[in-house]
Amino acid sequence: MENYSENNNILIGGVVVSEPEFSHEVFEEKFYSFNIETKRLSDYHDILPVIISERLMDIKSIKKDLLIKIQGQFRSYNKLIDNRSKLVLSIFAKEIEMVEDESIITLNEANFIGYICKHPIYRKTPLGREIADVLVAVNRSYKKSDYIPCILWGRNAKFCETLGIGARVKLTGRIQSRKYEKKLEDGTVISKVAYEVSISKFAIDKEEEKPVENSVIE
Numbered sequence: 001m002e003n004y005s006e007n008n009n010i011l012i013g014g015v016v017v018s019e020p021e022f023s024h025e026v027f028e029e030k031f032y033s034f035n036i037e038t039k040r041l042s043d044y045h046d047i048l049p050v051i052i053s054e055r056l057m058d059i060k061s062i063k064k065d066l067l068i069k070i071q072g073q074f075r076s077y078n079k080l081i082d083n084r085s086k087l088v089l090s091i092f093a094k095e096i097e098m099v100e101d102e103s104i105i106t107l108n109e110a111n112f113i114g115y116i117c118k119h120p121i122y123r124k125t126p127l128g129r130e131i132a133d134v135l136v137a138v139n140r141s142y143k144k145s146d147y148i149p150c151i152l153w154g155r156n157a158k159f160c161e162t163l164g165i166g167a168r169v170k171l172t173g174r175i176q177s178r179k180y181e182k183k184l185e186d187g188t189v190i191s192k193v194a195y196e197v198s199i200s201k202f203a204i205d206k207e208e209e210k211p212v213e214n215s216v217i218e
Contacts, residue, residue: 004141007113008073010091010175013104014038014048016066020059023051030054033090034062036070038175039105046108046177048195049090051075057096069104071095074112074175074197076146087147089195091175108174110197112148113205114138115168120152122161132157134199136169149196156202163204172201 014036023033031051038046050070052059062068072094078085114136121133132152137145150171152160163169178194 004139008075008111008138008140008146009071010074010110011069011071011107012036012038012048012091012109012175013067013069013099013107015105016062016064016068017047019064020052020062032059036068036091037105038108040108040174040176041106046175047193048175048177050093051090052093052096056093061098067099067102067104069097069099069107073140074110074146074148075140076148087149089149110171110173110175112136112138112171112197113168114148114171115166116160116163117147117165119165120160120163122157130154130157132160134160136171149194150199151196152199152202156199160202168205170201170203170205171197171199173197173199 016034017037018035020032020034023031025031031053033049033051035047035049038048040046052062070091070093073092074089075092076087076089079088080086116134117137118135123131125131130153134150134152136148136150138148139145150173174197176196176198178196180192180194181189182192183189
């Protein structure tokens with residue numbers, strides 16, 4: 001029996017950089033979204049989206065420049081944009097705590113147990129660094145799955161290239177944002193942001209559970 005609560009766990013700290021706005025409503029429960037800023041050891045700052053239920057805390061108490069710690073999950077859903085399915089990612093808050101210790105802004109740990117659902121894309125940078133892009137399906141209850149884009153480095157990247165679709169893996173890393181430019185059909189260039197997990201620990205898991213097939217991934 002799969003323990004869904006162990007499949008997707010994140011612990012992250014940061015400073016609120018945008019106040020909550022209404023996102024959506026499910027069974028009369030309202031959800032709100034806002035952004036937090038976290039800091040890497042390299043001093044680069046990631047801006048990450050958060051989803052929170054009105055039932056978790058008073059939404060009006062979440063103000064800009066507030067330091068918070070969040071325990072939750074990194075979730076995905078498919079959104080139809082221009083007749084194409086787009087994978088949208090966000091941090092789903094299960095617990096949230098206001099803190100005063102500024103060192104919390106570097107806290108960023110994500111742990112997943114899931115399944116490789118696309119062939120890993122292995123490549124080398126111009127400087128020879130090995131990288132693999134991996135999409136991992138992480139099961140949750142009610143026959144749903146979250147699809148998490150991951151980046152592996154060095155030996156892990158090379159090893160992951162040998163794994164097939166359906167391989168069950170355990171991963172630990174940090175959630176990051178990455179800005180990039182996209183050229184549209186009319187030649188216009190727009191700036192966009194992608195979210196992914198940079199993996200620091202990677203292992204094969206021996207359980208035999210299979211991923212839930214419930215989404216179309218682009």
